[in-house]
Amino acid sequence: MVTLAEVAQHAGVSASTVSYVLSGKRSISTNTRQRVEQSIRELGYHPNAGARALASSKSNIIALMIPLRTDIYVPVMMEIAIAVATTARTHGYDVLLLTGEEGSDAVRRVTGSGLADAMILMDVELDDERLPLLRSTDQPSVLIGLPADTSGLTCVDLDFAATGALCVEHLAMLGHRDIAVIGEAPAVYERHTGFAERTLDGLRYRAKELGLRLLHRPCEGGYDAMAVTLARVLDERPGTTGFVVQNESAVEPLLALLRQQGRAVPEDVSVVAICPDQVAVQASVRLTSVAIPAQEMGRNAVERLVAKLQGHGSDEVVLIAPELTVRASTGPAPTAS
Amino acid sequence: MVTLAEVAQHAGVSASTVSYVLSGKRSISTNTRQRVEQSIRELGYHPNAGARALASSKSNIIALMIPLRTDIYVPVMMEIAIAVATTARTHGYDVLLLTGEEGSDAVRRVTGSGLADAMILMDVELDDERLPLLRSTDQPSVLIGLPADTSGLTCVDLDFAATGALCVEHLAMLGHRDIAVIGEAPAVYERHTGFAERTLDGLRYRAKELGLRLLHRPCEGGYDAMAVTLARVLDERPGTTGFVVQNESAVEPLLALLRQQGRAVPEDVSVVAICPDQVAVQASVRLTSVAIPAQEMGRNAVERLVAKLQGHGSDEVVLIAPELTVRASTGPAPTAS
DNA sequence: ACTCGCTGTCGAAGCGCTTCGACAACCTAT
DNA sequence: ATAGGTTGTCGAAGCGCTTCGACAGCGAGT
Numbered sequence: 245m246v247t248l249a250e251v252a253q254h255a256g257v258s259a260s261t262v263s264y265v266l267s268g269k270r271s272i273s274t275n276t277r278q279r280v281e282q283s284i285r286e287l288g289y290h291p292n293a294g295a296r297a298l299a300s301s302k303s304n305i306i307a308l309m310i311p312l313r314t315d316i317y318v319p320v321m322m323e324i325a326i327a328v329a330t331t332a333r334t335h336g337y338d339v340l341l342l343t344g345e346e347g348s349d350a351v352r353r354v355t356g357s358g359l360a361d362a363m364i365l366m367d368v369e370l371d372d373e374r375l376p377l378l379r380s381t382d383q384p385s386v387l388i389g390l391p392a393d394t395s396g397l398t399c400v401d402l403d404f405a406a407t408g409a410l411c412v413e414h415l416a417m418l419g420h421r422d423i424a425v426i427g428e429a430p431a432v433y434e435r436h437t438g439f440a441e442r443t444l445d446g447l448r449y450r451a452k453e454l455g456l457r458l459l460h461r462p463c464e465g466g467y468d469a470m471a472v473t474l475a476r477v478l479d480e481r482p483g484t485t486g487f488v489v490q491n492e493s494a495v496e497p498l499l500a501l502l503r504q505q506g507r508a509v510p511e512d513v514s515v516v517a518i519c520p521d522q523v524a525v526q527a528s529v530r531l532t533s534v535a536i537p538a539q540e541m542g543r544n545a546v547e548r549l550v551a552k553l554q555g556h557g558s559d560e561v562v563l564i565a566p567e568l569t570v571r572a573s574t575g576p577a578p579t580a581s
Numbered sequence: 582m583v584t585l586a587e588v589a590q591h592a593g594v595s596a597s598t599v600s601y602v603l604s605g606k607r608s609i610s611t612n613t614r615q616r617v618e619q620s621i622r623e624l625g626y627h628p629n630a631g632a633r634a635l636a637s638s639k640s641n642i643i644a645l646m647i648p649l650r651t652d653i654y655v656p657v658m659m660e661i662a663i664a665v666a667t668t669a670r671t672h673g674y675d676v677l678l679l680t681g682e683e684g685s686d687a688v689r690r691v692t693g694s695g696l697a698d699a700m701i702l703m704d705v706e707l708d709d710e711r712l713p714l715l716r717s718t719d720q721p722s723v724l725i726g727l728p729a730d731t732s733g734l735t736c737v738d739l740d741f742a743a744t745g746a747l748c749v750e751h752l753a754m755l756g757h758r759d760i761a762v763i764g765e766a767p768a769v770y771e772r773h774t775g776f777a778e779r780t781l782d783g784l785r786y787r788a789k790e791l792g793l794r795l796l797h798r799p800c801e802g803g804y805d806a807m808a809v810t811l812a813r814v815l816d817e818r819p820g821t822t823g824f825v826v827q828n829e830s831a832v833e834p835l836l837a838l839l840r841q842q843g844r845a846v847p848e849d850v851s852v853v854a855i856c857p858d859q860v861a862v863q864a865s866v867r868l869t870s871v872a873i874p875a876q877e878m879g880r881n882a883v884e885r886l887v888a889k890l891q892g893h894g895s896d897e898v899v900l901i902a903p904e905l906t907v908r909a910s911t912g913p914a915p916t917a918s
Numbered sequence: 919a920c921t922c923g924c925t926g927t928c929g930a931a932g933c934g935c936t937t938c939g940a941c942a943a944c945c946t947a948t
Numbered sequence: 949a950t951a952g953g954t955t956g957t958c959g960a961a962g963c964g965c966t967t968c969g970a971c972a973g974c975g976a977g978t
Binding site: 245247248249259260263264267269270291292294295296297298299300301 | 964965
Binding site: 301 | 932
């Protein structure tokens with residue numbers, strides 16, 4: 245293992261000079277810098293992370309806490325995680341992967357040990373147990389998702405309320421009056437995951453404003469669950485012509501079931517999905533959808549965090565505006581009678 | 582921030598004693614130990630990770646390199662990652678998330694800087710650029726996946742060759758003679774991803790042994806791509822009655838298309854999938870499938886790695902035996918006219 | 919010519935921990 | 949009673965780096 249001291253010796257300068265070449269925190273003559281850089285290359289020097297962390301009390305690591313659960317759309321999580329990792333790298337940070345399993349303990353461990361300089365939390369619940377800790381520590385953090393009380397916190401998320409509103413508006417504009425919402429699994433609502441509830445709020449509020457009838461049913465996803473849910477919906481509201489689907493694993497089953505029942509999409513019923521674009525275009529009917537901007541959320545979270553670590557950057561809530569892309573699954577409501 | 586020295590002072594012992602209480606590397610009297618532990622609790626002490634890493638030259642971190650690409654089944658990757666993270670924690674390790682983006686550089690960076698003690702690589706190609714580096718360093722590593730040459734490496738993977746064979750056998754036993762394989766996206770084969778090719782080898786070898794006809798077609802996934810692929814397959818081999826699907830995003834499209842064409846599953850055609858159980862049971866027809874044991878792979882990889890870090894544990898290739906679960910998508914071949 | 923203020927470099931002091939050797943205190947075996 | 953072995957504790961060195969203050973050298977301003 246090559247050390248700073250060896251590089252210094254090889255280049256004929258002091259250790260501190262090498263350090264300054266590396267960090268750029270003091271000016272170094274071009275000549276010296278080149279000599280040092282040459283030595284670094286020749287010796288294949290890599291600064292030791294532990295020593296750095298100890299001396300500078302900075303680890304250059306960002307902790308990312310991902311949920312253990314797999315009842316919410318996994319590819320979105322993965323995409324966010326990857327976006328976080330790659331964006332972090334462009335800022336010189338590495339990413340430590342924590343699973344939600346440890347909960348608050350993980351937060352304590354990481355902040356306490358200086359393992360990471362900052363953290364990003366995903367899958368935040370409305371009243372998350374980790375929040376008090378986050379507020380009381382001086383370690384910067386960013387949440388992906390929105391808790392009930394955002395005071396003193398920085399959050400990045402899709403504006404799910406606006407997303408809900410947008411879906412309703414689109415259907416309303418096309419003349420649909422009876423709308424059914426196929427939601428996430430019941431467990432997601434039971435644990436008060438913000439995004440699901442906020443979407444629902446947006447849907448309901450706008451539906452009321454526009455005078456539409458709205459029926460919301462959680463759904464586990466998969467064919468069997470969807471079949472049961474759809475049957476119930478059509479039983480209660482036979483006139484339903486518009487669907488909003490928020491559970492990606494219910495999308496395809498819904499389309500198949502509708503087809504099976506002889507209801508054409510989009511001639512008889514319209515379907516709007518809230519899902520990643522990839523899902524929307526790969527479905528059996530190209531879906532009109534509001535995309536979940538996973539990459540942007542991940543990137544944004546890191547950028548906000550880095551800003552905080554550099555001193556500028558303040559607590560704020562960033563809501564990404566939803567965008568609805570019209571594809572082949574929505575059309576004018578069938579004229580009644 | 583509380584330091585070891587402060588704990589020592591509070592407990593009335595020396596710093597080294599506290600250290601030994603923490604590590605258990607020397608015997609400590611019950612009395613002293615309890616006093617120290619009490620102080621640790623009272624002061625809320627957390628050992629500083631950087632200092633620890635520097636002094637012990639161990640970071641207690643395992644690096645996990647995941648692929649950036651999203652053309653292979655993402656939930657499997659995620660499940661592996663989560664299994665790695667949770668298993669690592671039970672052994673006292675944290676996980677550093679690296680994306681494939683940096684390639685060999687990441688390996689160099691991590692080993693050179695002592696950021697991690699060991700690493701796990703996913704999505705290994707048959708002739709991976711990172712392998713020479715891995716062989717030449719003394720840092721322990723485990724691959725999830727199988728390169729062409731495994732000498733000097735530890736690998737964990739599902740036995741995909743056996744998986745292919747198993748699928749063929751199952752269909753053969755049911756009387757199917759003409760089998761079509763719907764594979765991963767062409768890009769996956771082009772970059773020589775081991776698992777895809779090994780599955781194919783297993784399929785072909787066993788098909789030949791059993792005297793079956795086999796047709797393999799890569800497929801991007803999604804409805805449109807699957808429609809084209811299926812049309813070609815049925816055009817070339819109209820007598821095809823058995824399908825093996827390895828691309829999870831082609832499964833549902835295939836089922837829908839078959840239904841659409843009036844081919845009943847499993848009465849007219851049988852479908853075997855290679856996919857996680859969750860996908861198999863959520864499909865529109867409960868699928869006979871060989872499960873991809875993501876959790877087991879992640880756990881196994883970590884355990885092997887930890888063994889290596891502790892000195893025991895040697896290079897070896899662990900192939901997990903495939904298990905085929907019969908569900909509702911396979912049945913006897915229709916008697917030829 | 920003399921001071922002032924840069925610029926570029928160095929030395930030394932830690933950062934908080936692990937670990938080695940030393941050693942006092944005690945126990946056991948002779 | 950003495951040598952030998954345990955057991956529990958301590959002090960000090962050092963892991964590889966960052967960073968602060970010091971200062972030599974030099975050009976510019978008066």
